[in-house]
Amino acid sequence: MAQTTLQLPPPLPLTTFTEDEILFRDNIRQFADEKVRPLVREMDEKGVFDKNLIHEFFQLGLMGIEIPEQYGGGGAKFFEAILAVEELSRVDASAGVIVDVQNTLVNNALLRWATADQKKRYLPRMAADMCGAYALSEAGSGSDAFALQTKAELKGNDYVLNGRKLWITNAKEAGLFVLFATVDPAAGYKGITAFLMEKGVRRKTSWGFGRRPPVSLCWRIVASPKTTSSVKQAKATRSQLRR
Amino acid sequence: MAGVARGAWEYASKYAQERKQFGKTIGEFQGVQFQIAQMATEIEAARLMVYNTARMKDAGIPFVKEAAMTKLFCSQVAERVTSLAIEIYGGYGFTKDYPVEKYWRDSKIGKIYEGTSNMQLATIAKLLLGSK
Numbered sequence: 001m002a003q004t005t006l007q008l009p010p011p012l013p014l015t016t017f018t019e020d021e022i023l024f025r026d027n028i029r030q031f032a033d034e035k036v037r038p039l040v041r042e043m044d045e046k047g048v049f050d051k052n053l054i055h056e057f058f059q060l061g062l063m064g065i066e067i068p069e070q071y072g073g074g075g076a077k078f079f080e081a082i083l084a085v086e087e088l089s090r091v092d093a094s095a096g097v098i099v100d101v102q103n104t105l106v107n108n109a110l111l112r113w114a115t116a117d118q119k120k121r122y123l124p125r126m127a128a129d130m131c132g133a134y135a136l137s138e139a140g141s142g143s144d145a146f147a148l149q150t151k152a153e154l155k156g157n158d159y160v161l162n163g164r165k166l167w168i169t170n171a172k173e174a175g176l177f178v179l180f181a182t183v184d185p186a187a188g189y190k191g192i193t194a195f196l197m198e199k200g201v202r203r204k205t206s207w208g209f210g211r212r213p214p215v216s217l218c219w220r221i222v223a224s225p226k227t228t229s230s231v232k233q234a235k236a237t238r239s240q241l242r243r
Numbered sequence: 244m245a246g247v248a249r250g251a252w253e254y255a256s257k258y259a260q261e262r263k264q265f266g267k268t269i270g271e272f273q274g275v276q277f278q279i280a281q282m283a284t285e286i287e288a289a290r291l292m293v294y295n296t297a298r299m300k301d302a303g304i305p306f307v308k309e310a311a312m313t314k315l316f317c318s319q320v321a322e323r324v325t326s327l328a329i330e331i332y333g334g335y336g337f338t339k340d341y342p343v344e345k346y347w348r349d350s351k352i353g354k355i356y357e358g359t360s361n362m363q364l365a366t367i368a369k370l371l372l373g374s375k
Contacts, residue, residue: 004304014294044345082297086290089246090253093349096246143362167356 024076025083031060032091040092049094054131054173057095062088063102064127066111071123078104098131101169106132109178109194118196122176133174135165145180146189152181161195175199244321244353245289251346252282255328262333275331282324289313289320308370315363318353325350 017025039050057063065081067073074080081103089096107126110119126132141147150163161181171177177197184191256279259270269275292313299306325347329336336343354360 004299004302014291014298040342040345077301079294079297079301082293086246086249086293089244089349090250093247093346093352143359 020076021080021083024080025087027060028062028084028087029090031056032088032095036088036091036095043092043094049098049173051173053095054098057099058127058129061127062099063131064107064123065103067107067123067127071119071127073107073123073127097169098173101134102126102132105134106176106178109134110196113194114196122196126176130175131170131173132176132178133168133170135168135171135177135179137167138164139166146192148180148182148192150179150181151185152183152193152195154183159195161197244317244350245286245293247346247350247353248282248286248289248317248321248324251325251328251343251350252279252286254341254343254346255279255282255331259331269331278327278331282327285320285324289317292316308367311358311363311366311370314358315360315367318350318360321350321353322347 035056036053039053043049061074062084064071064073065076065084066078067075069075081100084103085096085100088099107123110122110126114122122130136145136148138148138150140149148163150161150165153160153162161179163181165171165179168177175198177195177199179195179197180192181195182191183193256270259275259279260268262269270279292309296306296309296313299309325343328343329347332341332343335341338344358366
């Protein structure tokens with residue numbers, strides 16, 4: 001077990017929470033019991049997540065927990081995100097995973113690797129009304145994520161993305177996709193780039209949705225750099241795997 | 244996954260105090276009590292790992308090994324606890340009329356998504372033994 005010595009304060013039990021954390025957790029627990037639990041069976045039978053619930057996630061600040069307040073987020077820590085996922089999953093794992101993907105995958109990727117312009121453009125929306133999805137997995141690349149086949153070719157000013165993604169949580173609800181493609185298959189993992197893609201700005205695309213989960217995406221997209229911007233190449237995926 | 248385990252445990256412990264067989268609630272049988280206790284103990288351990296790893300991250304302390312251990316362990320606990328919850332419900336647990344079977348279905352992805360259990364073990368081993 002790794003040991004880390006801190007100067008101060010004195011050690012406390014791991015179950016010690018701040019007042020804010022307790023308030024936050026109790027609010028979510030109550031929300032999950034009162035608003036989510038009555039819908040669990042029906043959502044499970046239909047294989048569809050209730051749209052109004054997602055709206056309420058935004059209202060409660062559950063979709064931008066760690067986003068700084070300057071962007072309209074909660075300005076909280078990873079710990080609060082963890083509490084939210086635990087409390088929601090206690091009642092419905094699907095509710096937990098929607099909030100989990102939004103906060104710990106999509107928002108986290110934006111906070112760590114997006115440019116200042118990208119942050120300004122997307123973080124306020126992620127906190128307010130935009131669901132995010134993290135499109136990495138493919139039919140032939142799961143654990144071996146670097147084996148992804150989706151290609152991004154720069155043609156003039158446009159990136160042309162060709163590929164198919166599978167098991168993309170939140171794909172049906174998402175307005176923004178952090179989508180991984182290679183700009184240079186010969187470069188191995190160094191060619192893998194994260195693209196930020198908005199739903200609705202694609203010029204050519206076809207989508208196939210199954211029941212959730214898993215959800216598959218198929219596309220041939222001509223994406224303009226104006227609406228699609230690459231996050232720092234390769235770094236994102238390497239870190240994703242180390243995480 | 245710690246939340247999934249908790250949710251299933253809450254249903255199971257409540258049911259154990261309601262369901263009667265042999266003239267008393269099944270929760271009065273030591274065998275069932277021990278199962279409830281074992282589940283709670285595993286959940287306690289899983290949650291403490293989650294909280295500690297999250298605190299490490301927020302404190303800026305390297306946490307990759309601990310995160311991999313936590314992810315691995317929580318998925319194992321979730322699968323065991325949700326499975327036991329069905330057994331406590333007996334035949335009813337095996338139907339969709341009661342909520343516990345969904346927890347078990349939901350627990351199964353824990354060993355698969357966001358790095359399979361084998362990938363977590365590979366990460367842990369690499370950090371313990373050094374990369375080759």
